[in-house]
Amino acid sequence: MSLEISCSQFFDGDSLRGSHRLVIAESGIIESITPFAGTADVPLISPGFVDVQMNGFRDVNVSDASKEELQVLDNYLLSAGTTTWLGTIVTAPLERLTHSIQFLHSVVASREVAGFAGVHIEGPFLGNAPGAHNTKHIVAFDMKWISGLPQSIRMMTVAPEQDDAGTAIRALCDLGITVALGHSRPTKQQFEDAVDAGARMVTHLFNGMSGIHHRDPGLALWSLTNPKVAVGLIADLVHVQTDAVALAFQAAGTRVCLVSDSVAWMRPENSGGRIEIKDGAPRLPDGTLAGSSTPLGVCVQNAVQQCGVSLDRALASATSMPADTVGLTGVGRIRVGQPSDILALSEDLSVLKAWRRLPS
DSSP states (O other): OOEEEEEEEEEOSSOEESOEEEEEOTTSBEEEEEEOOSOOSEEEEEEOEEEEEEOEETTEEGGGOOHHHHHHHHHHHHHTTEEEEEEEEEOOOHHHHHHHHHHHHHHHHHTOSTTEEEEEEEOSSOOSOOTTSOGGGOOOOOHHHHHTOOTTEEEEEEOTTSTTHHHHHHHHHHTTOEEEEOSBOOOHHHHHHHHHHTOOEESSTTSSBOOOOSSSOOHHHHHHTOTTOEEEEEOSSSSSOHHHHHHHHHHHGGGEEEEOOBOOTTOGGGTTTTSEEETTEEEOTTSOBOOBSOOHHHHHHHHHHHHOOOHHHHHHHTTHHHHHHTTOOSSSSOOTTSBOOEEEEOTTOOEEEEEOOOOO
16 A cells, blocks of 8 residues: 655755645555645654764664664664664774674675675774774774775775874775775875875764864865865764854755764663763763764754754755765665655654665
């Protein structure tokens, strides 16, 4: 049985339009999208949100989760509007990372966890702004290890000030992996060399990097002014203050890629004080930010309601922009003939319902 749903506003991933009706086949494929006149079922329809930096949520941590826990995580995220996500794993010994990657690759390949589209490795080849990453496990590039990465790796965050960064970035690009720059305080030449080698994003703009100063510029400033580079942005309004969120959108425009950087803040082992929610975000005992507890959909709300970002731009930064950045197709846009990864949103952009009907 097909589903028909109408909306007062329709965002297809590229443009915001007026009232439309969508017809979705029983298979989950979108059959038609047509203008609609009348009383709409919902205020707004958008593509499902695409989160390319998500370490976990509530009590599930990506790096050591079972397949069953990853399904629980997927359900959590779907209820909050994230229909597609990259599971992010962070700096650890290479042997432990290898074990996590092998298991996560098997889950991605099985397609049994519908929203899990790949892996983002954040570290261990980082630089001079480690943040919450364990500095004992930050190491030099290991080209043999990089050459063995499986196809499920969609993104990797590295530091351009590392020796042989250009060689490593080119090798990662040759594997089809989107390279992001982060946890770094490079020189401008190191930044430009990394972009020339193929780096196309920075990880969580303003956080874990050198910043913006009119006499002492850094990675944040150079990424905002380089049209080749997308900028990941955590709009929980803790990692980045409202005026800085507005600045990022004004400077980078369509290059902003909203991310949650959410973590498993409710895990039992964190209840002893290793990570606790303080001043609106998970933190280490010394106060260092350790990710967020904010789903991507709330970041969209914050951008529009608190930071003055236009609705179409905010929605694109959480749908088509991240999908394009990591080369995902069939998500991030609403098109006839595609699977119906769509959201019904209220006037205040709360998630009313999410549909994710991927074909078998």
